[in-house]
Amino acid sequence: MSLTFDDGTFIRSEMQTPLPPPGRNVGAIGWMRENLFSSITNTVLTLAGIALVVWILPPLLRFLFIDAVWTGNNRDACLGAEVGACWPFIKAKFAQLIYGFYPADQRWRVNLVFLIGAVLLVPLLVLSWPHKRLNSFLFFVAYPILAFILLTGGNISASNFLLGHFGLLRAVAGDAAVAGLQFGFWLDFVITAALCVAVAYLIGRLAAGSGRGAATMTAYVFAGFGILTFLWDVDFGLERVETRQWGGLLVTLVIAVTGIVTSMPLGIALALGRRSKMPIVRLLSVIFIEFWRGVPLITVLFFATYMLPLFLPVGVNPDGLLRALVGVALFTAAYIAEVVRGGLQAIPKGQYEGAMAMGLTWSQMMRLIILPQALTLVIPSIVNSFISLFKDTTLVLIVSIFDFLGQLRAAFTDPNWATPVTLYTGFAFAGIVYFLFCFGMSRYSLFVERRLNTSHRH
Amino acid sequence: MADWVEPAVRQGRTSFMNDPKVRSIVLQVVALVLVIVLGWMFIDNAKENLAAQKIATGFGFLENTAGFGISQTLISYSETSTYGRAFAVGILNTLLVAVIGIFFATIIGFLVGIGRLSKNFVIRLISTCYVELLRNLPPLFQILFWYLAVLSAMPNPRQSISIFGEAYISNRGIVVPRPLFGEGTGLVLWTFGFAVLATVLIGAWGRQRREETGRGFPTLWIGLGLIIGLPLIAMIVTGFPITFEKPELKGFNFAGGMRVVPEFVALTVGLATYTAAFIAENVRAGITSVSHGQTEAANSLGLRSGYTMRLVVIPQAMRVIIPPLTSQYLNLTKNSSLAVAIGYPDLVAVFAGTTLNQTGQAIEIIAITMGVYLVISIITSVIMNAYNKRVALVER
Numbered sequence: 069m070s071l072t073f074d075d076g077t078f079i080r081s082e083m084q085t086p087l088p089p090p091g092r093n094v095g096a097i098g099w100m101r102e103n104l105f106s107s108i109t110n111t112v113l114t115l116a117g118i119a120l121v122v123w124i125l126p127p128l129l130r131f132l133f134i135d136a137v138w139t140g141n142n143r144d145a146c147l148g149a150e151v152g153a154c155w156p157f158i159k160a161k162f163a164q165l166i167y168g169f170y171p172a173d174q175r176w177r178v179n180l181v182f183l184i185g186a187v188l189l190v191p192l193l194v195l196s197w198p199h200k201r202l203n204s205f206l207f208f209v210a211y212p213i214l215a216f217i218l219l220t221g222g223n224i225s226a227s228n229f230l231l232g233h234f235g236l237l238r239a240v241a242g243d244a245a246v247a248g249l250q251f252g253f254w255l256d257f258v259i260t261a262a263l264c265v266a267v268a269y270l271i272g273r274l275a276a277g278s279g280r281g282a283a284t285m286t287a288y289v290f291a292g293f294g295i296l297t298f299l300w301d302v303d304f305g306l307e308r309v310e311t312r313q314w315g316g317l318l319v320t321l322v323i324a325v326t327g328i329v330t331s332m333p334l335g336i337a338l339a340l341g342r343r344s345k346m347p348i349v350r351l352l353s354v355i356f357i358e359f360w361r362g363v364p365l366i367t368v369l370f371f372a373t374y375m376l377p378l379f380l381p382v383g384v385n386p387d388g389l390l391r392a393l394v395g396v397a398l399f400t401a402a403y404i405a406e407v408v409r410g411g412l413q414a415i416p417k418g419q420y421e422g423a424m425a426m427g428l429t430w431s432q433m434m435r436l437i438i439l440p441q442a443l444t445l446v447i448p449s450i451v452n453s454f455i456s457l458f459k460d461t462t463l464v465l466i467v468s469i470f471d472f473l474g475q476l477r478a479a480f481t482d483p484n485w486a487t488p489v490t491l492y493t494g495f496a497f498a499g500i501v502y503f504l505f506c507f508g509m510s511r512y513s514l515f516v517e518r519r520l521n522t523s524h525r526h
Numbered sequence: 527m528a529d530w531v532e533p534a535v536r537q538g539r540t541s542f543m544n545d546p547k548v549r550s551i552v553l554q555v556v557a558l559v560l561v562i563v564l565g566w567m568f569i570d571n572a573k574e575n576l577a578a579q580k581i582a583t584g585f586g587f588l589e590n591t592a593g594f595g596i597s598q599t600l601i602s603y604s605e606t607s608t609y610g611r612a613f614a615v616g617i618l619n620t621l622l623v624a625v626i627g628i629f630f631a632t633i634i635g636f637l638v639g640i641g642r643l644s645k646n647f648v649i650r651l652i653s654t655c656y657v658e659l660l661r662n663l664p665p666l667f668q669i670l671f672w673y674l675a676v677l678s679a680m681p682n683p684r685q686s687i688s689i690f691g692e693a694y695i696s697n698r699g700i701v702v703p704r705p706l707f708g709e710g711t712g713l714v715l716w717t718f719g720f721a722v723l724a725t726v727l728i729g730a731w732g733r734q735r736r737e738e739t740g741r742g743f744p745t746l747w748i749g750l751g752l753i754i755g756l757p758l759i760a761m762i763v764t765g766f767p768i769t770f771e772k773p774e775l776k777g778f779n780f781a782g783g784m785r786v787v788p789e790f791v792a793l794t795v796g797l798a799t800y801t802a803a804f805i806a807e808n809v810r811a812g813i814t815s816v817s818h819g820q821t822e823a824a825n826s827l828g829l830r831s832g833y834t835m836r837l838v839v840i841p842q843a844m845r846v847i848i849p850p851l852t853s854q855y856l857n858l859t860k861n862s863s864l865a866v867a868i869g870y871p872d873l874v875a876v877f878a879g880t881t882l883n884q885t886g887q888a889i890e891i892i893a894i895t896m897g898v899y900l901v902i903s904i905i906t907s908v909i910m911n912a913y914n915k916r917v918a919l920v921e922r
Contacts, residue, residue, distance in 0.1 A: 104647060113646055114649070347554070348554040359900065364874070365860075366864065370882075465867070473667055495667075495675050502663050503663060
């Protein structure tokens with residue numbers, strides 16, 4: 069609308085509707101001009117990037133899916149000029165990659181362990197799920213014990229406790245056994261426990277006036293140890309499976325989970341030791357942590373495999389997997405200790421002072437006030453340590469323990485499946501498996517970080 | 527009122543165990559005694575075990591003849607050399623992988639890290655994929671992949687891939703021309719050293735001038751000119767003493783030239799690309815840690831984007847980047863021990879592998895091997911702490 073006067077002047081009384089922005093500045097084209105082709109350098113980079121993607125992606129997809137062979141019983145299926153991934157190879161070797169040489173009729177035990185692990189782990193990871201305390205107990209204490217019984221078959225045939233070493237009791241008890249429990253061992257155990265409790269009581273009485281605390285503590289330790297040994301010693305009728313027969317993803321997960329479960333308490337203890345005001349305790353913790361952090365894991369595994377047996381009494385030769393587990397646990401504990409120390413340092417001093425002002429003892433203060441906050445703070449870093457641990461489990465193949473990667477390497481040598489694409493198929497499969505585990509963990513750690521951040525926003 | 531009973535005040539003697547000082551002393555003594563007893567038990571058991579297995583002790587074995595060959599040696603070594611010599615070869619091979627790996631990891635890491643912050647969508651996408659993929663695969667997996675799937679799949683020497691006819695890539699590794707040093711090389715090297723020194727001094731002077739007067743000095747170009755030009759002049763004067771021996775295909779393999787074993791290539795490429803993914807994340811964190819206000823202030827002062835990056839953002843980001851960067855360097859050095867999986871003769875493979883198998887002296891050999899890595903770590907952390915002290919923000 070506009071007004072026109074007789075003398076020809078023209079006054080506009082309304083705003084003209086704005087023209088839409090030029091087509092080249094908005095929408096997909098505008099975005100591309102802004103982001104991809106804003107300058108000559110940028111354009112060159114974009115084109116180079118697209119060329120790279122085109123160079124890698126289509127051949128990869130063709131290899132993995134389009135040209136891939138999906139059915140077949142031996143190498144003949146995958147021979148040919150333009151053949152992609154040889155998936156029947158993975159199918160044929162799948163059991164070996166997951167279970168190693170675990171006896172086929174006993175594999176349900178491994179599956180059960182995987183299942184229980186998953187059932188316990190999922191509610192632990194969902195932050196809003198209740199009963200975290202019970203859940204942690206089940207996952208970190210009960211599950212490893214159960215997994216040990218299921219996987220090895222339990223029935224460790226404990227035969228000698230402390231007194232047995234001095235040649236006592238053997239004559240009394242003989243070799244009588246009920247349900248896999250040796251009578252001599254348990255008699256020995258009970259007597260030793262009673263003696264130790266009595267000694268603890270006496271020492272406590274003399275030193276502190278009351279021996280009850282010391283005695284109860286000792287009794288608890290022996291009771292816990294007794295229950296553990298009992299469970300592992302009872303014959304549940306499961307067939308014994310030597311760890312030499314284990315392999316594949318089973319070993320990878322066993323090492324990872326054992327590493328996680330054992331390194332957490334050890335790492336927390338070391339972190340507290342390093343923050344302690346007692347100079348000798350602090351010095352010992354620092355030496356321990358810095359030593360393990362300063363050497364590569366391979367040397368630790370060599371240490372556990374070749375040097376550790378020399379340090380044990382003559383004739384004691386622990387299982388190969390167990391030795392590797394000890395090495396991995398000590399190594400990871402040092403890293404966890406540093407992470408936890410970071411959390412402890414981030415707790416403001418007021419929290420410590422407040423706890424002390426409430427009259428809490430040191431252990432109450434740590435257990436109820438400091439550690440819950442410190443550990444929550446460092447969950448992402450702890451998960452990152454576990455990602456490293458998971459990746460590091462591959463190194464055990466150097467000390468001849470055939471984990472997932474080790475079994476894959478062994479599978480390559482099978483002449484029945486020797487084709488030009490076998491190697492690439494194997495690497496593609498293993499890569500996908502490792503990536504899913506590690507990427508999943510890293511996404512989880514990001515998620516937790518974000519969740520914890522929002523709760524702190526005011 | 528008769529049944530008023532005075533409240534019983536617990537007089538019980540305060541146990542000296544409740545005295546924090548006494549308690550801490552007792553705890554520490556107990557800890558120390560435990561450690562000593564454990565150590566003593568270990569030593570005692572070790573003595574017995576060694577005697578039972580008839581293993582020699584002490585470091586005398588270092589003088590014995592090794593009797594095994596090593597595929598890559600930086601110093602002269604033969605089967606008749608001693609274990610001590612083999613140890614030195616191992617350390618040098620480890621350091622070689624570490625230095626070259628660190629060099630490439632830094633370059634790739636910075637490029638990818640900056641790429642992750644790029645405005646360019648394609649570059650950002652590629653960088654992100656690179657980081658996520660390589661960070662989430664075990665390094666040993668990657669090294670095996672490079673070794674078994676990439677390098678072993680290269681054509682045999684007859685069909686090898688030629689790079690401008692100078693170097694060749696085949697399944698036997700990479701052959702590059704070997705430099706031959708003729709008479710007069712000394713002069714060329716001296717001029718090169720002089721040029722480097724001069725560049726450093728000019729750089730320091732240029733920086734000082736910029737701080738004082740605000741006028742920059744093109745150190746980079748002049749330095750490059752010096753470093754390339756001076757040795758070139760020296761070469762011309764002395765009549766090109768440094769010549770290159772080209773590798774040539776003779777029969778089924780190459781003769782002449784310098785051969786880089788495929789194990790070395792696989793290990794270096796694997797470690798460099800793996801570590802680069804972590805370095806990229808450190809670089810990204812460092813750059814994002816510089817607040818955007820710094821960039822805006824630089825822009826409003828009229829600095830061009832290149833200068834903004836070089837003079838404002840990067841110097842501040844470096845303070846955040848360098849500490850984790852060194853720890854990545856250290857990780858790369860420690861991960862170089864994965865060499866043993868593909869048979870590259872590094873310290874672990876030569877010493878903790880072959881030498882240990884031959885002599886059986888596990889305690890000495892593993893202690894020495896761990897000691898070497900510990901010394902490297904400790905030196906790095908000492909340097910790092912000194913650096914941190916120097917660059918730490920001085921706050922009031």
